[in-house]
Amino acid sequence: MDVAESSARLREARSGAWWFARWPSPSIAAGFTDRSCEPSQLLAAVRTPVAASAEQVHGSSVAVVGSRRGRSPIPGADALVTNVPGVALLVRTADCLPVFFADPARRAVGLAHAGWRGLAAGLPARVVAAMRRAYRTPPGELAVAIGPAIRACCYEVGPEFEARFGPFVQTRGSRRTCDLIGAAVEQLRRCGVRPERIVDSRACTACDTQRWFSLRREGPSTGRLTSMIVVRP
Numbered sequence: 001m002d003v004a005e006s007s008a009r010l011r012e013a014r015s016g017a018w019w020f021a022r023w024p025s026p027s028i029a030a031g032f033t034d035r036s037c038e039p040s041q042l043l044a045a046v047r048t049p050v051a052a053s054a055e056q057v058h059g060s061s062v063a064v065v066g067s068r069r070g071r072s073p074i075p076g077a078d079a080l081v082t083n084v085p086g087v088a089l090l091v092r093t094a095d096c097l098p099v100f101f102a103d104p105a106r107r108a109v110g111l112a113h114a115g116w117r118g119l120a121a122g123l124p125a126r127v128v129a130a131m132r133r134a135y136r137t138p139p140g141e142l143a144v145a146i147g148p149a150i151r152a153c154c155y156e157v158g159p160e161f162e163a164r165f166g167p168f169v170q171t172r173g174s175r176r177t178c179d180l181i182g183a184a185v186e187q188l189r190r191c192g193v194r195p196e197r198i199v200d201s202r203a204c205t206a207c208d209t210q211r212w213f214s215l216r217r218e219g220p221s222t223g224r225l226t227s228m229i230v231v232r233p
């Protein structure tokens with residue numbers, strides 16, 4: 001995958017939370033939990049008491065979070081964007097992709113929960129469009145990061161995925177796998193995001209269930225990783 005060489009810039013804080021180190025600028029913080037820590041530790045690390053979350057219905061709806069006092073979780077939304085400092089955006093995942101968006105110049109951020117349904121419905125592209133509309137963010141200036149998710153090594157799919165994800169489905173013998181991360185990067189590239197501005201955690205939730213939660217490996221009753229992005233207050 002043709003993404004930034006800076007992909008390894010992940011750092012584990014003492015709290016157990018993970019951060020995209022110095023990404024993309026000191027005024028924005030983005031990170032996620034593993035099995036060992038709570039979402040509250042993420043919020044406390046950036047001294048952000050206000051959080052907005054999405055209902056997450058595997059749809060393609062993006063909500064603009066415009067104030068510190070809104071309803072949360074936001075009904076029907078799978079992605080959130082904001083430029084309000086101190087409002088932390090949250091999504092929860094266990095195999096689906098947490099996709100982080102940041103426009104450091106305009107101090108605006110976005111966060112999406114994208115599984116195969118969200119990707120097929122163009123959710124990453126819709127976040128790019130929403131940020132352009134709400135904050136005049138040129139797609140070429142967006143920084144994007146991808147958190148822990150199920151990857152081609154583990155994501156076995158049925159033949160119906162070939163029509164949806166074309167070159168991102170690989171068949172070896174009777175085993176058919178799909179590279180959702182590759183599909184997300186291609187979708188972002190097509191709407192003007194520069195591949196060198198995309199950072200990937202490279203963590204596979206299903207490969208390492210000691211550290212991450214995986215719905216595929218552990219079933220629907222497993223926990224969820226929480227991802228967060230915030231414009232620092």
Ligand SMILES: [Zn+2]
Pocket residue numbers: 150151152153154155204205206207
């Ligand atoms: Zn894997």
